[in-house]
Amino acid sequence: MGFTKLVRSNAFKPIPNFVRSSLRIACVESDQNTESPYKPRKHHILATNLILSYFEKGLVEEARSLFDEMPERDVVAWTAMIKGYASSIHNARAWECFRGMMRQGTNPNEFTLSSVLTSCRDMKVLAYGRLVHGVVIKLGMEGSIYVDNALMNMYATCSATMDAACLIFRFIKVKNEVTWTTLITGFTHLGDGTGGLKMYKQMLLENEDVTPHCITIAVKASASIDSVITGKQIHSSVVKRGFHSNLPVMNSILDLYCRCGYLTEAKRYFHEMVDRDLITWNTLISELERSDSSEALLMFQRFESQQGFVPNCYTFTSLVAACANIAALNCGQQLHGRIYRRGFNKNVELANALIDMYAKCGDVPDSERVFAEIAERRNLVSWTSMMIGYGSHGYGAEAVELFDEMVSVGIRPDRIVFMAVLSACRHAGLVERGLKYFNAMESEYGIEPDRDIYNCVVDLLGRAGRIGEAYELVDTMPFKPDESTWGAILGACKAHKHTGLISRLAARRVMELRPRMMGTYVMLSYIYAAERKWGDYARVRKMMRMMGNKKEAGVSWILVENKVCSFAVSDKACPCAVSVYSVLGLVIEETREADFSLVQEART
Incomplete structure (x- = not known):
């Protein structure tokens, strides 16, 4: 293979000088039997190293071009391509490369198999993973810890149960921390936090080394089943093991307290944390949005005063939701301006939150404007948010029209969408249209109405008499x-x-x-x-x-001078209650006089 072929690049990316020099020396001296202490590497070894360099720099096509020009491809070269594709999230191409390798007759090694299993996992194609498992058995590589861990990970991600992953786990003779963490993660991601914690306890009983990542997964498992007692026990072990300075572990514990509703402990723990990052702030702001929206906005003011922290889309989504919860339109508009300045206006999830916020604040035109701005990027939540906004303000005809438009562009409605359009029909008195959608749920879309849907239709008919x-x-x-x-x-x-x-x-x-x-x-x-x-x-x-x-x-x-003021019937807790009721009395008197004048005009 000539030097000119190796350096050719369709994207005009120059090859590093040290690589160029090595290739030149290899071409000149490859046929010489030299006694020099420095022996040039073979061409295919240098090419494989260059392929890995290309993938590290994100030059996927250049790596492929170089691979195609290689006259000799050993298992290391194939593995470099498969691993490069997998790490670059080109999983389909990694799978095709693996198939090409098998067709050529090159047997994979343990690193090849673990890389292609990673791609099968990321594609969530169980059939491909099972084919690779067959190759593993055929080649007798079941005992490789790299392959066994990758098989466990693939089955845990692609299967509906953990049975296959547990079967492989039982046959692994010498387990490492990756083995245990993979199994605990699999149980947790499948929603079986109890199973994940059971495996974590077994890991402790067998005196296995516990890593910070494993503790993070165990804390998530505790949060998923609202087991704050187990979470506190893990928190104690974190301090005992000296992991209290590990930020990912600390963030997971903060998330545990927030998810389990222990807001007081979460805030105390937050203030005790020495190091904080954006995830730390987002976790607490998100929980405050659900429990005390006003405090979430105040927490954001503290966040902005911290140097080196820049809010991301997740931060703004929680803040916009907080504004929606307390109908703080002015604050929401200010956040909208900041979103534009930071270039987040194209984020669909954030736009959906803005649509909901404006609708809950009574500003339907601005909801429509945001909805129109994401015309090319709308998802099901976008349509649902706009429909709910229309329905809550009595715009039943608009909600119905929007539903029909959504179906016409090929978006399939789910149960939540039907609930939104039926609620809009209920508030607007569109009985026949609502019954039409109700009947279409099961006949056209195969969605069985749940109890809430039935109750909505009962209310729809009842309101119409x-x-x-x-x-x-x-x-x-x-x-x-x-x-x-x-x-x-x-x-x-x-x-x-x-x-x-x-x-x-x-x-x-x-x-x-x-x-x-x-x-x-x-x-x-x-x-x-x-x-x-x-x-x-x-x-x-x-x-x-x-x-x-x-x-x-x-x-x-109401929002007065950037401060949210709440009040109820006969509420006298406000420090200005005397003045408020005095003005209210004048308004009532004016209203009565206006009504009396209208009656007098009607009589004359």
Whole structure:
């Protein structure tokens, strides 16, 4: 193979000088029998090293061109290509390269097999992985720790259960930390945190070396099953083993406390941490968004004061969601501006959060504008968020039109989308259109309606006064009606002053369920009062008093000078309550005078 072929590059990328010199020396001296202490390497060895250099620099096509020009390809050259493709996330090409190697008759070694198994895992093609497993057995390489660990990893990722991975695990005679970590990770990623922790405990009992990465996975397993007790035990072992300065381990423990709802411990632990990175801040801000949105925004102010930290898309997604939770439109708009300045406006997940935020703040036009800006990148969540926004503000026709447009562009709706469009039809009174979508769920899309969908349709019919049809649907639904189902029937009876057989049946059925929602008792009392059943009315009111609960009061909030102020009915906790009620009295008086003037004009 000539020097000119080796240095040829379609992308005009120059070969490093030291490589060029080595190749030149190899071409000149390869046929000489020299006694020099320096013996030039063979051509294929130099070419293989150059292939690895190309992959490290991301020059995938250059590596392939060089490989194709090699007249001699040994197992090392094939392995370099397969490993390079796998590390560059060109998994399909790695698989094709492996097939070419087998067709040529070159037997793979343990590093070849572990690399191609990594590609099978990343492609999540179990059939390919099983074919490689057959090659492993044929070549007698089951005892290689590299191959066995790769097989475990592939089966744990591609299979629906951990049976195959556990079978391989049992036959490994000498296990290392990668073996144990792979098995614990497999259980955790399949949602079996209990199984993952069981393997972690077995690892400790066998006195195996515990790595920080293994501890991180064990903490995630504890968080997945809300086992904060186990998490605290692992936290103690972290301190005992001296891993408390390992940032990934500390971040996983912080995430554990957040996911399990131990916010006080999470905040105390956060303040005790010596080192923090962006993941640390994002973890706490994300949890605060769910529990105390105002504090999440304040935490972001502290975050910005820290030098060297720059928020990413995940940070802004949590902050925008926090603004949506408390309807802080002004704050959300400021965040939107920062998102634009940092160039994150093309991120679909962030755009979806903005659509939801603007809709929850009552600014539907801005939701539409953000939705239009991602016309070429919309996913199912984008369409769903916009539909929910339309539906919550009574724009049923727009939600229906959007649903039809989504289907026309080839996006298949799921159960959440149907819930969104049915809710929009319910609020807008589009009964026939809602029933059409309800019937199409199973007949056209193969989606079985769940209890929430049935309750929504019952409410849709009830609000339209079609109480008989709503009751028939309750009788035919494949679930046992719950309190929400009968509550929708009772609400319809109350709204339409229906005091017939259906209202009595619904009242009896809901009482059999021993309702827990105070609203249900309130509707029952209204129904009994309308039918002049004062004995039943008194019994329901007595039950309400015995429960000691009150109907949850509605809370409103407004943004005043960048501060969110919340208030409820007859709320006097505000320091300016006297002034607020004084102004409110003037507004009420003005309203009464305006109504009186309108009545006088109507009479004249």
